[in-house]
Amino acid sequence: MGWRFLSLRSSTDVNLALFNCGNNNVNAFLKDSATTCEDEGFSRVFLMLSDDNKLIGYYTLGNAVVPLAEVPNKYRRGIPQFPFPAMLIGQFGIDIKWQGKGLSYLLVGNAYTRIAQAYTQGISAFRAVRVDTQENDDEARRFWLKQGFIPFKKSTNSLFLPVMTILKELELP
Numbered sequence: 001m002g003w004r005f006l007s008l009r010s011s012t013d014v015n016l017a018l019f020n021c022g023n024n025n026v027n028a029f030l031k032d033s034a035t036t037c038e039d040e041g042f043s044r045v046f047l048m049l050s051d052d053n054k055l056i057g058y059y060t061l062g063n064a065v066v067p068l069a070e071v072p073n074k075y076r077r078g079i080p081q082f083p084f085p086a087m088l089i090g091q092f093g094i095d096i097k098w099q100g101k102g103l104s105y106l107l108v109g110n111a112y113t114r115i116a117q118a119y120t121q122g123i124s125a126f127r128a129v130r131v132d133t134q135e136n137d138d139e140a141r142r143f144w145l146k147q148g149f150i151p152f153k154k155s156t157n158s159l160f161l162p163v164m165t166i167l168k169e170l171e172l173p
């Protein structure tokens, strides 16, 4: 099976309403809000498509901050005491037809590559990637913990990953 990644802007003939990752909010965002959010500058939407143009998964990128009070002390030493500017992975899902095959690693990898590009090209400055899970969604939280994300100090639904961790993973300077 082959796949490719495309921005929502450059995708045609993809039926967003058919996407079902088992999470109603993630499904509904794609169907009802993704195009408007893309057009109005709230988020960038990226699709993972199969060779025959079926929607395997998607994620969004946006901007956010990580409040300083949520950052464990070891990540705050020797730097200005400002909130961390961050990129936000706002939505993330793999269609249930393709779940359990390791494809989430490819989706995460594609998000990391774009985030690293934004950082290394010197266009935007940020220190972290933030994700927010829904209340009591322990599975989503476990998923991000597995990817190496660090829980906020107080808000248990949010996690972050230092951008340097991503650059190291991708072996970028």
Ligand SMILES: CC(C)(COP(=O)(O)OP(=O)(O)OC[C@H]1O[C@@H](n2cnc3c(N)ncnc32)[C@H](O)[C@@H]1OP(=O)(O)O)[C@@H](O)C(=O)NCCC(=O)NCCS
Residues within 6 Å of the ligand: 021, 022, 023, 026, 091, 092, 093, 094, 095, 098, 099, 100, 101, 102, 103, 104, 105, 132, 133, 138, 139, 140, 141, 142, 143, 146
């Ligand atoms: C979470 C999700 C993206 C995983 O996709 P997937 O293609 O089934 O995952 P993979 O097959 O790539 O598995 C990746 C790893 O995550 C683990 N994993 C998969 N689903 C998981 C879940 N729901 N919770 C915790 N861990 C999970 C797998 O065991 C695997 O770990 P391993 O490599 O050590 O075996 C998918 O279940 C999904 O879309 N869920 C609904 C939306 C959602 O919860 N989004 C994420 C949070 S915002």
